[in-house]
Amino acid sequence: NAGVTQTPKFRVLKTGQSMTLLCAQDMNHEYMYWYRQDPGMGLRLIHYSVGEGTTAKGEVPDGYNVSRLKKQNFLLGLESAAPSQTSVYFCASSRRTSGGMTQYFGPGTRLLVL
């Protein structure tokens, strides 16, 4: 099993450009998440999904959109990139449970917006 994979690993954008980050998991997990990590800020939840075809806003959703057309994939889109979106983006997935469950993280995408 590859676990959680992310594409691309690194990207440089100019202000105003758009891009899509792809997250894929092969563990048949229902839940998927997108986080951003900035120095001194920990991990902040952008959007999440509790199942195929469903998405919801997290803590910092502005400037991002997501889609979950297939259970194994969770896409994060930036329609018009801004320098404030320079960050490391992590995708994670977990099984459905009411008791709390491990989140498995991908390797991250490092994004620089100039």
Next chain:
Amino acid sequence: GQQVMQIPQYQHVQEGEDFTTYCNSSTTLSNIQWYKQRPGGHPVFLIQLVKSGEVKKQKRLTFQFGEAKKNSSLHITATQTTDVGTYFCAGGNYGGATNKLIFGTGTLLAVQP
């Protein structure tokens, strides 16, 4: 909104010294998880605590969940250079149909050989 704070933000120790990081939530948690992130890597799950006052050990690591389920700690005995990284706590809420976690700000541990 709910906040999870961690202290200290950074700690530098000599190899062999002990290390502790503390996690405090503004609200009662249903569970708390701890993750470790090596430099340049991604967070990796270490452990989950669910019960009030629970204590769990993993070799040199001891994890505690407070009686009020609002705080937690991670203690490492006799640190090694392999312990280097950032340690995050993450709190889950009751009624967590989404399994969402609120991550703490993390504690970066540096270990000098």
